[in-house]
Amino acid sequence: MASFDPPENSASIVSVTDRVKSIDLGSAVTAIHFLGDVAAFVGDEEAVTLVTPEAETTRLPIHSGAVLCVASDGNRIVTGGDDGKVVQLSRKGEVTTLATDAKRRWIDNVALHDDGAVAWSSGKTAFVRSVKGEEKSHEVKSTVGGLAFAPKGLRLAISHYNGVSLWFPNMAATPEGLEWAGSHLGVTFSPDNKFLITAMHEPALHGWRLADARHMRMTGYPSRVRSMSWNGSGKLLATSGADTVIIWPFASKDGPMGKEPAMLAPVPARVSAVACHPREDILAAGYTNGTILLVRITDGAEILVRKNDDAAVTALGWNAKGSLLAFAVGDGKAGLLTL
Amino acid sequence: MSESTAADKIPVTVLTGYLGAGKTTLLNRILSENHGKKYAVIVNEFGEIGIDNDLIIGADEEVFEMNNGCVCCTVRGDLVRILEGLMKRKGKFDAIIVETTGLADPAPVAQTFFVDEDVQENARLDAVVTVADAKWLSDRLKDAPEAKNQIAFADVIVLNKTDLVTPAELAEVEGRIHAINPYAKLHRTERCQVALSDVLERGAFDLDRILEIEPEFLEADDHDHDHHDHDHEHCHDENCGHDHHHHGHDHHHDHGHGHGMKHYHDEDMQSLSLRTSKALDPSKFMPWLQQLVATEGQKILRSKGILSFTGDDDRYVFQGVHMMLEGTHQRPWKDGEPRESRLVFIGRELPEQAIRDGFEQCVTT
Numbered sequence: 001m002a003s004f005d006p007p008e009n010s011a012s013i014v015s016v017t018d019r020v021k022s023i024d025l026g027s028a029v030t031a032i033h034f035l036g037d038v039a040a041f042v043g044d045e046e047a048v049t050l051v052t053p054e055a056e057t058t059r060l061p062i063h064s065g066a067v068l069c070v071a072s073d074g075n076r077i078v079t080g081g082d083d084g085k086v087v088q089l090s091r092k093g094e095v096t097t098l099a100t101d102a103k104r105r106w107i108d109n110v111a112l113h114d115d116g117a118v119a120w121s122s123g124k125t126a127f128v129r130s131v132k133g134e135e136k137s138h139e140v141k142s143t144v145g146g147l148a149f150a151p152k153g154l155r156l157a158i159s160h161y162n163g164v165s166l167w168f169p170n171m172a173a174t175p176e177g178l179e180w181a182g183s184h185l186g187v188t189f190s191p192d193n194k195f196l197i198t199a200m201h202e203p204a205l206h207g208w209r210l211a212d213a214r215h216m217r218m219t220g221y222p223s224r225v226r227s228m229s230w231n232g233s234g235k236l237l238a239t240s241g242a243d244t245v246i247i248w249p250f251a252s253k254d255g256p257m258g259k260e261p262a263m264l265a266p267v268p269a270r271v272s273a274v275a276c277h278p279r280e281d282i283l284a285a286g287y288t289n290g291t292i293l294l295v296r297i298t299d300g301a302e303i304l305v306r307k308n309d310d311a312a313v314t315a316l317g318w319n320a321k322g323s324l325l326a327f328a329v330g331d332g333k334a335g336l337l338t339l
Numbered sequence: 340m341s342e343s344t345a346a347d348k349i350p351v352t353v354l355t356g357y358l359g360a361g362k363t364t365l366l367n368r369i370l371s372e373n374h375g376k377k378y379a380v381i382v383n384e385f386g387e388i389g390i391d392n393d394l395i396i397g398a399d400e401e402v403f404e405m406n407n408g409c410v411c412c413t414v415r416g417d418l419v420r421i422l423e424g425l426m427k428r429k430g431k432f433d434a435i436i437v438e439t440t441g442l443a444d445p446a447p448v449a450q451t452f453f454v455d456e457d458v459q460e461n462a463r464l465d466a467v468v469t470v471a472d473a474k475w476l477s478d479r480l481k482d483a484p485e486a487k488n489q490i491a492f493a494d495v496i497v498l499n500k501t502d503l504v505t506p507a508e509l510a511e512v513e514g515r516i517h518a519i520n521p522y523a524k525l526h527r528t529e530r531c532q533v534a535l536s537d538v539l540e541r542g543a544f545d546l547d548r549i550l551e552i553e554p555e556f557l558e559a560d561d562h563d564h565d566h567h568d569h570d571h572e573h574c575h576d577e578n579c580g581h582d583h584h585h586h587g588h589d590h591h592h593d594h595g596h597g598h599g600m601k602h603y604h605d606e607d608m609q610s611l612s613l614r615t616s617k618a619l620d621p622s623k624f625m626p627w628l629q630q631l632v633a634t635e636g637q638k639i640l641r642s643k644g645i646l647s648f649t650g651d652d653d654r655y656v657f658q659g660v661h662m663m664l665e666g667t668h669q670r671p672w673k674d675g676e677p678r679e680s681r682l683v684f685i686g687r688e689l690p691e692q693a694i695r696d697g698f699e700q701c702v703t704t
Contacts, residue, residue: 030427044427065393066427082424083393105397106424123399142401143417161403161416182406183416201419201455202406223456 015304016294020335021055029328032317033072035091039317039326040077041334042070048077048089053324055336062087062095069120073112074320078120080107086120098129111147111156119147119156126158128169136169146187146198159184159198164208166196178208180215186225190250191234199225203241205248209255216255218248223270229283231276231297236262238283238297240271245285245295264300265293269308275316275325286313290329305337348463349426351435352539353448356470357479357486358441361499365470365531365538366438374535379425379432381418383440394432396421400440402447405454412454412662413447419455426461434539435462442485445469445492446640446661452544453663466543469493469523470531473501477512480519480605490516491608491640491685493523494543502529518603520685521610522643546656546667608640611689613682617702618649624701628657628664631697636662638689644682647672649703 028044041049045066050058063081070079077089084101098118101107105122112118116131121144129135142161149156150166158165163179164187183201190197195216197207203223207216220242227240235251244263248256265271269289276283281297284305292306292313306313311330318325325337356362369378379394403416418437425435437448445467452464469489472479476498479486490496496516501509509527516525524541526533624646632639642659657666672678684694 028427066424068424068427082396082428103397106421108420108424123397143399143420145420161401181404183403200406201403201416204406 013302013304016337017304017306020305020337023051023055023057023334023336025049025057025328025332025334027332028330029315029332029334030067031070032315032326032328033070033074033077034317034319034324034326035072035075035077035089037319037324039319039324039336040072040089041315041326041328042067042077042079048079050093051326051334051336053336053338058093060089060093060095062089068106068108069110071110071112073114076112078110078112078118080110080120082106084122086110086118088118099127099135109144109147111149113149113154114151115154117149117154119149121147121158124160126156126167128154128156128167130154130169138165138167138169138175140165145183145185145201148187148189148196150189151191151193157187157189157196159187164196164198178213180206180208182206186228188228188230188237190237190255191230192250194253195250195255197228197237199228199239205239207255209253214257216257218256218261221246227271227273227275229274229276231281231283232279233281236276236281236297238274238276238285240274243267243270245271245274245283247297262297262300264297265295265302267291267293267308272312273314273316273327275318278318278320278322280322284316284318284325284327286316286327286329288312292316292327294325306335348461349429349432349435350465350540350542351422351437351452351462352465352541353445353467354436354438354470355443355445355467355489355492356441356497357472357476357483357489359475360441360470360472361497361531362438362441362470364499365468365497365533366436368531369436369535369539372535376433377431379428379435381421381435381437383438383443394425394428396425398437400443412450414451414454415447418448418451419458422458422462429461434465444485444488446488449492449544449660450663453660453665464544465539466494466541467492468495468497468538468541470497470499471512471516473498473509473512473527474503477508477515480515484607487519487605487608488640490519490523491687493520494541495538496520496523496525497528497531497533497538498525499528499531501527514603515605518605519608519610522683522685544658546658546665547669608685608687609689609691610683610685611691611694612684613695613698614679615698615702616677616679617704618647618678619680619701620703621648621651621655624648627697627701631694632659632662632664635686635690635694639684639686641685642683644680645669646680646682647678 029041030044031042033040037053039051048060048062063083065082067079067081075091079087084104085097086099088096088098101122107120109121119128125137125139127137140158140160145159156167161183165175167175184198186199188197203221205218223241225239225241229238237248239246244266247262265285267287269287271285272288273286283295286292289308290311291308294303313329315328323339328334381396381398383400398417401416402413405412644657646655652671653668656669
């Protein structure tokens with residue numbers, strides 16, 4: 001990436017703030033996903049705003065209340081709302097309701113499989129709908145904290161209080177349980193399918209090596225980890241929650257056990273969002289004071305994308321090529337950076 | 340830590356009460372009355388609320404232990420999640436009401452507001468309101484520890500169904516409540532007909548209002564005290580219907596003794612108040628208090644205090660729920676204001692003498 005070229009020993013940080021197209025969305029954004037080169041800013045409430053690379057905007061209503069969860073596979077975005085609906089937005093901009101909870105319960109989590117399957121949860125129940133439209137459900141002991149499909153096979157990780165259940169929706173067997181005391185929220189598989197990591201309610205991550213369920217404790221965060229992002233090679237996990245970006249190494253067979261994480265881009269504020277570049281070893285980091293930095297993972301070199309102000313960065317997203325970075329801050333300030 | 344001010348935070352009222360006491364009646368009143376406010380309501384059972392409101396959310400009342408080595412440090416996991424979801428709709432409602440099941444312990448709900456950073460950032464606990472059944476509470480206090488917890492924990496007690504009891508029965512149940520928790524505001528009602536301003540927006544957990552909203556806090560259990568430097572409306576139910584605007588020495592005489600109110604002692608749950616007009620040594624007091632809640636925190640349901648430290652011209656206020664404490668320098672002592680320290684503990688089988696002795700050690704001589 002030619003644009004990422006910080007000079008050696010520069011006195012002040014290199015800035016690309018003048019290359020950011022500002023967008024005023026007028027309301028808070030919960031997640032950003034790209035559909036091709038169109039950035040979809042998913043609002044905290046009601047609507048998605050599509051933004052072209054030329055910064056032309058289109059607002060599409062998706063829920064009648066809060067948008068509680070979002071997932072994307074690059075071809076579509078699926079959301080769950082407090083209106084009890086699971087809604088899909090296609091690359092063509094078509095909005096369809098995939099499911100409606102019979103009791104209008106909140107849809108707390110959604111996940112997408114590369115083969116087209118969709119999962120969602122409401123309360124203690126996780127649902128999976130296959131590409132063929134076949135729907136199955138599984139109830140866990142406590143409210144589902146997060147959902148993630150394994151990279152291979154139709155296997156769903158369901159995080160909850162005191163652990164994670166690994167469910168094969170197409171098999172009758174009882175789901176395998178990974179136990180660890182505490183409340184497990186966000187959950188993610190390593191792209192090589194060797195590790196499973198959860199963000200806990202406490203300021204910590206917990207991981208399991210899937211081959212033998214060996215535990216990995218990743219602690220030391222001052223606040224809850226809300227944002228996790230695998231780098232392009234899938235060997236590093238970048239996380240929010242501290243005043244630096246905390247990056248855990250997963251290249252060896254033991255994962256991060258016995259190793260120190262990398263701590264990059266210290267700022268006098270907490271990291272609130274991270275998004276790794278899809279190909280290069282570069283990440284975008286957003287902070288609670290509104291700062292956004294591009295950080296080269298190999299040496300920690302930084303480029304300023306946005307200066308600090310009062311509000312926190314709520315979402316970051318790259319397009320698949322890694323040529324566009326979109327961000328959202330506070331109650332609806334947003335921007336698009338072309339690299 | 341938090342940059343939001345108390346005013347920006349959404350007030351949360353916790354509504355407890357034993358099975359059948361009238362929680363749903365009160366909730367329906369709050370939702371149907373024309374007060375111009377919109378409430379988000381977190382209920383344990385859908386369908387009991389007869390009002391259409393897209394901000395009624397069903398909860399599973401999941402109590403989670405925190406991984407911090409503190410055995411009584413439990414939070415409501417479902418509440419953390421629901422509040423986070425509700426905050427996306429900030430601006431669509433003015434306040435939140437959390438209804439617990441009849442058998443619930445209010446502590447995990449309250450502790451959620453002490454422990455969870457995100458909850459603290461956006462919401463503040465306003466008060467624990469307990470609805471009690473005048474006819475059956477006396478019996479429940481004997482056989483249901485949950486009912487006793489709910490009374491002990493309360494900031495406001497709505498003593499409901501008073502039309503179904505005799506004056507003697509009413510005196511007995513009020514006496515029993517008083518024995519457990521003399522600091523809660525008590526309101527006698529029929530069909531939960533209580534002014535909503537008496538149950539909502541109480542600021543009971545606002546450190547700045549520890550005194551202002553709870554004159555009983557100053558005066559209960561304290562019959563030889565003759566300072567009256569405040570002028571709040573005083574509506575203790577024993578005194579209601581009498582001149583409760585009047586503040587004089589004879590108030591104390593009425594309080595607890597007048598009108599034939601019986602004195603009860605609850606073997607199990609008590610309150611304990613401490614006071615001194617001598618300054619406290621902060622280097623002794625703070626470690627003592629922390630040690631006390633660390634070792635006896637399971638027994639201590641609520642604690643509050645206003646403190647005068649040596650060499651400190653600020654009033655220090657604190658409150659706690661079980662092992663969790665929060666405190667702050669509130670404001671400078673006013674000229675002429677007596678620099679007194681007062682503490683209150685409400686709890687189960689409190690080691691009274693040990694607490695009194697320990698406190699005595701913190702007083703400067």
